[in-house]
Amino acid sequence: MDNKQTFHAVCVSPQMQPLASGQWRNQTVVNMFILLGFRELPQQQLLLFLVFLAIYLMTMTGNILIVLLLVADHHLHTPMYFFLGNLSWLEICYTSTIIPRMLVSFLTGDKTISLLGCLAQLYSFGTLAGTECYLLAVMSYDRYIAICKPLHYSAFMNTRISIQLASYSWGSGLLGCSVIIALTSKLSFCKSNEIDHFFCDFPPLIKLACSDTSLAEIALLSVVTSIISVFPTALTLTSYICIIDTILRIPSNTGKHKAFSTCSSHLIVVTMFYGGILAVYLVPSDKDLNKVVSIFYTFLTPLFNPLIYTLRNKEVNRAFRKYLSQLSSFTC
Numbered sequence: 001m002d003n004k005q006t007f008h009a010v011c012v013s014p015q016m017q018p019l020a021s022g023q024w025r026n027q028t029v030v031n032m033f034i035l036l037g038f039r040e041l042p043q044q045q046l047l048l049f050l051v052f053l054a055i056y057l058m059t060m061t062g063n064i065l066i067v068l069l070l071v072a073d074h075h076l077h078t079p080m081y082f083f084l085g086n087l088s089w090l091e092i093c094y095t096s097t098i099i100p101r102m103l104v105s106f107l108t109g110d111k112t113i114s115l116l117g118c119l120a121q122l123y124s125f126g127t128l129a130g131t132e133c134y135l136l137a138v139m140s141y142d143r144y145i146a147i148c149k150p151l152h153y154s155a156f157m158n159t160r161i162s163i164q165l166a167s168y169s170w171g172s173g174l175l176g177c178s179v180i181i182a183l184t185s186k187l188s189f190c191k192s193n194e195i196d197h198f199f200c201d202f203p204p205l206i207k208l209a210c211s212d213t214s215l216a217e218i219a220l221l222s223v224v225t226s227i228i229s230v231f232p233t234a235l236t237l238t239s240y241i242c243i244i245d246t247i248l249r250i251p252s253n254t255g256k257h258k259a260f261s262t263c264s265s266h267l268i269v270v271t272m273f274y275g276g277i278l279a280v281y282l283v284p285s286d287k288d289l290n291k292v293v294s295i296f297y298t299f300l301t302p303l304f305n306p307l308i309y310t311l312r313n314k315e316v317n318r319a320f321r322k323y324l325s326q327l328s329s330f331t332c
Helices: 003-010 042-072 079-096 099-108 115-148 150-156 159-184 202-206 214-248 253-281 287-311 314-331
Strands: 013-018 024-029 032-035 112-114
Touching (some): 032 115, 042 079, 042 099, 112 115, 115 159, 115 202, 115 214, 115 253, 159 214, 214 253
16 A cells, blocks of 8 residues: 555544635544655665664663663762663663664554654653753763862762752653643644654654644744753753863873763763754754754664763773673683
8 A cells, every 4th residue: 555545544534624714624634644764765674674673782782781780780879870870771761762663664564653652752752852961961060070079079969969860850851842742732634644754753743734833843942942952051061161171270191081081971972962953953954864863863872872881981891891700600
């Protein structure tokens, strides 16, 4: 069944809609969508399945391993690693909202998703993306306290404050996305049922609405700029400006290298994630380019997080080697 046939098959809910002139006409309301995904590569669907399956397995393995190490090793029970554990758990959920659905469509060819399922995916993705913005900002603040105010670290970043900051991060992502979903769920979709993306994201979904989208678009812009992007980005930039200024004042090169190594991994992750988010939501660009950019913050950032933090972190590497040796001695 081609897309046009599918459209008529799934859009079966007639509704009376007012025109601008005040007249009425029958319109067919869409209650199922088709995620077009990577339709530009029809002959490479199996290859894409294998690539994204490998990405998913490596992402899950790496992040689950970090969570287990941080829970098992008491030396890693510090605020810095507490936030890293939150980030790894978030990446597990984040990746699982998108890739499994893609893998099924690659194998079966079924690219349809219900309106409710689309809104649920958008809500999960938006909540986790907003939470990650705040978690990355909190992690940069943690490094700022550790490097710029080391004598006050235990007072400014204790267990109670760490839990409060993590809870605030999760709550901010949940609240910000709830506003967008509440407004999006009230829209009527009747222009088409084809979403030119590999998951239900707001920009391609809003283009299919036949009702007034101005309020939803204003809410998206307000949430992305003021709640999700501007505040955590400002906190992150301010923290790193202070960190770099402090590092440059360290007299020895060894001290500079040691201080910078504690935050360079986080800076790499922040650059990748924020760069992708801002490029898609705040900078107008081609829809195909948006797909490519979306891959960076939906697939590659969750994949690179465990690699970056483990390869460049001596304490995590030490804990990993310790439990590998324990496992090998147990099996022998």
